[in-house]
Amino acid sequence: MPRNGSFAILFNTLVVMFMLAPLVIVCLVAFTPENTLSLPGWTWSLRWFRKVFEHPDFVTSFINSLWLATVSASLAVGLAVPASLAITRGNFPGRQALEGLFLSPLVIPHLVLGVALLQMFARIGATGSFVWLALAHVVVITPYAMRLLIAAMTGYDRSVEHAALSLGASRLTVFRRITLPMILPGVSGGWLLCFINSFDEVTMSIFITAPSTITLPVKMYMYATESIDPMMAAVSALIVGLTAATALLLDRIYGLDRVLVGQR
Template sequence: MPRNGALALTFNALVVVFMLAPLVIVCLVAFTPENTLSLPGWSWSLRWFEKVFHHPDFMTSFVNSLWLASTSATLSVALAVPSAMAITRGEFRGRGALEALFLSPLVIPHLVLGVALLQLFSHIGATGSFFWLMLAHVLIITPYAMRLLISAMTGYDRTVEHAALSLGASRWTMFVRVTLPMILPGVTGGWLLCFINSFDELTMSIFITAPSTITLPVRMYMYATESIDPMMAAVSALIVALTATTALILDRIYGLDRVLVGQR
């Protein structure tokens, strides 16, 4: 192997190790039998995972996050599909501006969005509502579904749709039986990406959650301000496992390379 190639490989390996080391350490600490944050020695324990599953506040927050992420991702995809179709197929003025508007939450800091939404919800009396928290999550995760669906629909061969219409199919039948199956990888990948981003969202959620709608990341933040013990590492390890599983499914369905670079 040429010297430059060996150096590049070594550098890439060091970058990967640097990125994964904190996650690996957190996951290892979760198995410690001690009462402090420490790496396990010869003995490993699941006591902190058991404590997480028996902690009512964490389990309630987990259910809140699971329900919030599922509903937000579903609504985001439902909004992104017709929007992506209009952007990729429509011929109208302002199409580029409309696409930029849909994707704008990607470049706005979530801290800014959180403060702005807190002010808005306070003025309209919507604080403490799960519905408005869901809409806030839809606002920040819809762009992820939009990117994948626009990518899936760009260059899409519409001759199959025209053939279905010429054979007497209605537009709804054509969409359900022809269009949707062809863009299903983008729809499924968009839903998974929206789900994991909604589940992990903290910066914005911390401003607009109420005692009855506290999500798991917010609960972790609140717990960490009071005390830090290996139970936090156990919760973090579970979230890492959930995120990794979702990423693997997304890679199998759509391809992480297309998601990361926004290929069209």
């Protein structure tokens, strides 16, 4: 087993602390009984958490975000599975171009996309449409699913599918019983990455959400520009808690690094 030197341990500790400190502080602030952003002293309070749930628009935007992330992650994975199958197995002209096309949203700033989509939505009358919002999210999150799925499918032994075919399985059965279970880590990992990215997306969503489709990050941003009070900390703490629980679940089921790196 490789052992880290004391310098490496110190360095890593500092990095982890540097990254975690803001999260820890925001979670602590959420429990303050005061009216300002301050660390709680001897008395802790849940008043700001109660306040969150007294704001029905926050709860609605949270449900909007959950729903949006679920729908767009599912659509993105539904698109990415056949696309990456074609890209990793097919031998057709334009295969590379197709891969580039699917991964290209990664390099386009969300700000630019947001402005562009705002104009397009206004033109086609899609402003305030949940479906178009979801489609916009699909565009920006699909690359994450593609990366994982392409990794999961590269080096995949096709003769396993041939074996199933030779044993009398139909093409659909081969996909359902053999291919899908074998790429499942890529599928589920991709879905979760997509979900997180969609849930977290704010830059583009600011431009293209309407009051009826507003997402939690956008709502938080708008609230924070008007007033600074510990309720923002409480919302953040809730999201941190939810994310941590999801990450823990993911790690328990597949192993986080395997899901995120897409390796067996």
